[in-house]
Amino acid sequence: MNKILLTALLGILIGAIDIIPMIKMKLDKYSILSAFLFYFMLSFIIVNVDLYGIKWWLKGGIVGFSLALPTIIMVAKEDRKSVLPMLIMSIVLGTIISAIDYFWIS
Template structure:
């Protein structure tokens, strides 16, 4: 139960970190909700995936970026400038989730 609560807490923190700039830029609520849910679920995936013996600190960023690619492709159709921030946030928050999971859980 403790592991589940910590996983949820890490997901909420990562989700809030990702949506703060989106709220400030006044993006549509569906995009904000989608981004929050993406990072809320991400710790469950990262913590329960083993990638060919990949280093624990690298795994989170790789998984988050890989799963964000379809979203990035869809968004890039309308806004080419958003590709780089989405890639950077995916890698940074994915790595944060992986590191937090390694040390906290």
Template sequence: MDKLLFSAIIGLIAGVIDIIPMIMQKLPRYSTVSAFFHYFFVSIIILNVDITHIPWWLEGGVVGLALTIPMLIQVGHSDKKSLPIIAFNAILLGTLVGLAGHYISVS
């Protein structure tokens, strides 16, 4: 399987995992769609980047959090309570994406 296709599939899975609680909470549709595409593209970036001096197991969480910082700034302006949840999700999903990319071999 092509690495880009593999990372897109992982991105779809990560996006769905992120939006399930949002759908259950009946959050606005634009927020849900935005979060889905955010994790879809973050997953592609995580699985196709190699940052020197960062261990492979830490890379996904670092990249996931770094790419979520603009969203944290935007959301934090109006809802400070959700910042730790969003940051935790970014680290957790980024780490899981990185682990999936490491342990699931792509030929």
């Protein structure tokens, strides 16, 4: 299959994994859409970036954490209890994206 299509499907899958708990908690639609688009675009970034020879299992977590950090700082102003789950999800889902890229896409 085409690498772009596989990356898009990966982004949809990872985005859905992230927003399911948000839908259950009945968060506002803008937060849900923002989180989905973040992980959808994150899959394209992780799949196509080369971090100076850093191993695949570390690349996803670093990129996910780095790109989520500005949003996490902004959210921390209003809701400190969301910071840790956001940090964990960005690192874990970034690593999952990187693993799927390593084993199936690339």
